[in-house]
Amino acid sequence: MNKRVTLPFILLFILSGVGAAQERLLTLDDIYDPVKRINFNGSPPLNLMWLSDGEHYLQSKTSDGRTQLMKVEATTGAAVPFFDSARMEAALRRLPGFSEEDARRLSNQASYNFNPARTAVLLNHANDLFYYELGSDRVVRLTSTPEEETDATFSPDGRSIAFVRAGNLYVIDLATGRERALTSDGSDELLNGRLDWVYEEELYGRGNTRGYWWSPDSKRIAYLQLNEKSVHRFAVVDHVPRLQELEQTHYPLAGDPNPLVRLGIVSIVGGPTRWVDLEAYVPTDLLISRVAWTPDAKRVVFQAQNREQTFLDLNAADVETGRVTTLFRETTRAWVEAVDNPHWLRDGSFLWRSERNGWMHLYHYAPDGKLIRQVTNGEWEVRDLYGVDETNGWIYFSATEHSPIAEHVYRIKLDGSQLTRLTQIEGTHRASFNPQFTRFIDYWSDVRTPPQVRLFDAEGRLVRVIDENRVEALRQFKLGTPEFLQVKARDGFIMEAMMIKPPDFDPTKKYPVMSYTYSGPHAPSVRNAWGGPTYMWHQMLAQRGYIIWICDNRTASGKGAQSAWAAYGNFGELELRDLEDGIAYLRSLPYVDASRIGLWGWSFGGYMTSYALTHSQSFRLGIAGAPVTDWHLYDSIYTERYMRLPQNNPEGYRRSSVIRAASNLHGKLLLIHGTIDDNVHLQNSIQLIYELQKAGKQFQLMLYPKSRHGVSDPLLVKHLRQMMTDFILNNL
Structure with a gap:
């Protein structure tokens, strides 16, 4: 039978199908269940690695349960x-x-520890090291000891490897297999070539424990020696085993002794260490926050700071004598944060990133440390320096020149002319340039779109879509539309904000508001970028009838260091004032129920939430995850950068304390903490709990066994989000 269907009927059918597809509501299982969750992020390749020819990159692909590294023609x-x-x-x-x-x-594996030529790999198995030349039939065992080898790297010429074992630095000659100890005095209290907890976390970056650096000619190694003998050991207890497991970590609290640091230079053929002359500094008041080499391998360049980080010296040490020359000193009206090593140019000059004028910008220096020129300028920030095409005179970098809530890719001439934005699509961009700076891979997302990957040429012209990463599941759900807006603080500062209204928003109704904050220095939360599971959880709350509100206080805004300096010496007070100005804006809206506003945050955001509930009456409830509750209880390097030493700023520490204000708690508080948190210790919540109890204040508490600073076990994550959801639904 021939059935004819008219075009209007077909269109009606299609449109009704689209409408039905977008009516689905989110559940916690959709976002967090280990088995049932939907992959809203997609699976884009986010860590592609360029090969030296600039025509190919490496990409891992998984099929039938096996992952294979592929060489892809760009x-x-x-x-x-x-x-x-x-x-x-x-x-x-x-x-x-x-x-x-x-x-x-x-x-x-999806990635390997390659030699510089990408012809061999270093494998770590059962705490021993193995060497394999690609395409060969033989794997060479390099070590066979009961101790673990860590931080293994190839030399720049690929002929040797270095690693740390039991606090000592070693090298192995790959041609002979000979192992040589370069240091012999290492222990759990004297670390050669390996960073301790606080140096890793607060100076060199979480996950980077390597504290040594090869010279460009592969003949020497510069390394830090950290003496922990005076550093307090902090105990973390795992209560799950029948016989509790005790973990003790050197962890300097604010005002307590830091590890003593020395910088040494040693030949890979052995011999005594040449110690860099640090007599200009007081040993107990010294941080070495970056180390690098000059391209000619004749000098080790290092950044030295006092423990309050009010200055940063860029120094160069002669490898033969250890004698130090200070190229220049960085200062500001508050703190100086170590950011990057010099980026060397062929003529021996270098590019340097600095916040000296309140905004992170690029500066061009002569080899002797004399300023040639400031390259970039304006009320915006350079966020990342990708490199320099010296042949054509271009510097490539990411910056916030176009938008404070979204980084774009730029280039500029070495003389500071011809600033050009290369990425035009609104949203956040991160680039990876090939070695020749003729092409770059662009990782892009916006607040509604999971990451996508594209290839562009150096002019910013699209060459190829590598992975559009279409997540069709997102089209099935009824989601609110995120809105970016700006709110004036009482003194006129412009704060960036984002609002998600319920998808069936009715402006004649009154809605409760659930707000999120981090609030920490120079750590914005309002970004035109994909937010992953937390964004989807916020969408779920919006579907339940809540307005989601995120407003960056000035010190967290990312609008230059100058905006963060306002918090110097006194955490909490200005941040709260800005958050309350954001709440005042909400209260001016006819569809906001001003009596039903909540706040949540984690880490510094947990501190800010607990501070707000003990210093304000603006919030009906707060969820404080892993909060610092008194800055005497957090690590020295982070805390003293912003708050100075406790003995130099007792009033600032007192005013910033949540514990001291526990009796002023207003609203319903939910405290959450991992029991083996080695970053913000459980002690913070315990001390707050004790003061709340003595003050007769009721609150709720949830502890997560075997969880550190973040809850990561998928089963516990689901429990966490269910609990947070229930707390909001029952109290807001």
Whole structure:
């Protein structure tokens, strides 16, 4: 039978189907259930690695449960395996102590510790090191000791590797297999070439524990020696095992002794360490916050600061004598934060990033430390320096020149002319340039779109879409539309904000507001970028009838260091004033129920939430995750940067304390903490709990066993979000 369907009927059918697809409401299972959750992020390749030819990059691809590293032609997408993983697997199987599963796992990884030529890899298995040349049939065992080898790296010429074992620095000659100890005095209290907890967390970056640096000619290694003997050990207890496990970590609290630091230079063929002359500094008042080499390998360049970080000296040490020359000193009206090493140019001059004028900008210096010129300028920030195409005279970087809530990719001439924005799509961009600076991979997202990956040429012209990462599941749900807006603080400062209204918003109704904050110095939360599961959870709350509100106080805004300096010496007070100015704006809106406003945050955001509930009556409830509750209880380097030493600022510490204001708690408070948090210790919540109890204040508490500063076990994450959701639904 021939059935004819008219065009209007077809269109009606299609449109009704689209409408139905967008009517679905989110559940916690959709976002957080380990089995049922939907992958709203998609699976874009976010860590592509350029090869030296500038025509290909490496990308991992998974099929049938196996991951393989592929060599991809950038402009066409044509891909071939980068190496014969089956051959590598067979070679690993032949080694004693390797199971079939071990061999399969190690030969099918998404990334490897490559030598500079990308022809060999270094493997760490069962706390020992192994060397494999790609395409060969043999794996070489390099170490066989009960101690763990950490922080292993290849030398720049690929002929040696260095690593740390039991506090000492070692090298192995790959041609002979000979191992040589470069230091011998290491222990758990004297670390050679390895960073301790506070240096890693607050100076060199979480996840980076390596405290040594190869010279460009591969002949020497510069390393930090950290003496922990005077540093307080902090105990963290795992209560889950029948016999509790005690973990003790050197952790200097604000005002307590820091590790003593020295900078040494040692030849890889052995011999005594040449210690850099640090006589200009008081040992107990010294941080070494960055270390690098000059390209000619004749000098070690390092950044020295006092513990309150009110200055930063860029120094150069002669490798033969250890004698130090100070190239220049950075100061501001508050603190100086170490950001980056010099970026060397062929003529020996270098680019340097500095916040000296209140905004992070690029400066060009001569080899002797004399300023040639300021390259970038304006009330915006350079966020990342990608590199320099010296042949054509271009500097490539990311910045907030176009928008304070979204980074874009730029280039500018070395003389500061021809500033050009290369990325035009609104949203946040992160670039990876090939070595020749002829192309870049652009990782882009906006607040409504998960990350997408594209290839552009150096002029900003699209070459190819690498992965559009369409997440069709997002189209099935009825989501609120995020709105970016600006709110004036009482003194005229413009604060960035974002609002998500319920998807069926009715302006004639009154809605409760659930707000989120981080509030910490120079750490904005309002960004035109994909927010992942937390964004989807906020959307779920909006579907339940809540307005979601995020407003960056000035010190967190990312609008230059000058905006963050306003918090110097007194956390909490100005941040709260700005947040309350944001709340005052909300109260002016006819559809906001001013009596039903909540606040939540984690880490510094947990501090800010608990501070707000003890210093304000603006919030009906607060959820404080892993909060610092008194700045005497947090680590020295972070705290003293912003608050100075407690003995130099007793009033600032007193005024910033949540514990001291516990008796002033207003609203319903939910405290959350991981029991083995080694960053913001459980002690913070315990001391606040004690003061709240003595003051007769009721609150709720949830502890997460085996969780550190963030809850990461998927089952516990679901429990956490269910609890937070229930607390909001029942009290707001």
